Amino acid sequence: MIEKKVLFEECKKARELACAPYSNFKVGAVVVLKNGELIHGANIENSAYSLCICAERTAIFQAYLKGYRKNDIEAIGLIGDSKKIVTPCGSCRQVMSELLDLKTPVYMFTVDGKELVQTVEQLIPFSFDSENL
Ligand code: THU
Numbered sequence: 291m292i293e294k295k296v297l298f299e300e301c302k303k304a305r306e307l308a309c310a311p312y313s314n315f316k317v318g319a320v321v322v323l324k325n326g327e328l329i330h331g332a333n334i335e336n337s338a339y340s341l342c343i344c345a346e347r348t349a350i351f352q353a354y355l356k357g358y359r360k361n362d363i364e365a366i367g368l369i370g371d372s373k374k375i376v377t378p379c380g381s382c383r384q385v386m387s388e389l390l391d392l393k394t395p396v397y398m399f400t401v402d403g404k405e406l407v408q409t410v411e412q413l414i415p416f417s418f419d420s421e422n423l
Contacts, residue, residue, distance in 0.1 A: 292322045292365060298399050300328055301369035304345065305401075308332035312339065317376060319345035319368040321353045324361075329353045346382040350389050360391045367397040375399070375406045378413060386410045387417035 297320060305318025312335045321329040331349025335342040346368055353363060366386070370376030375398045378386065386396070392411040399405050411417075 292328075294397065294405070297322065297365070297367040297397055298369070298403075298405075300330065301367045301397075301399055302401060304330035304332050304349070305369055305371075306332075308345065309334045311335060312337065312342070315370065315372075317345035317368060317370045319349040319366060321349045321358075321363055322365040322367070323353070323358060324364045329356070329358075344379060344382050346378050347385055350385060354389060360389060360394075363390055363394060365395045365397060366390065367399065369399040369401060371401045373400075375404050377406070383410075383414040384417065387414045388419060392417075 300320045301318045304320050305316050307330060308316035310316050310333050317333045319331040329349050329352050331345050331352060333345045368376060377398055387410055390410050394410050395407050396410060396413060397407050
């Protein structure tokens, strides 16, 4: 299990990778793998705003592109610089519900040290999934 302090520091490093010239709101995310590997993600924006992608999804998609799957993932962390803790948007929650185990902890930090931990299932109860199709 990764130490929370280490995850916090890695999330801050991930945040520096953000490309957020429109919102100026940088978010970092880190997928923690059970093998100890850390996969960093950050939000990347576009002038066609709807094409912006959140930090959480860039990290999760990278993990999948490296061949990892939900059973390889121990946790995910994210961080933003705001008074209120940054919680994942609805799209990221849906992606988390399918690409992470529902019991996976989601660590949410602010750069000034506030934190909240919830499982994916707590963030998106009764999620739509393949069994609903
Ligand atoms: N954003 C994230 O990357 N993750 C979140 O959990 C919330 C929002 C990004 C999207 C956009 O680039 C910027 O923050 C402002 O919404």
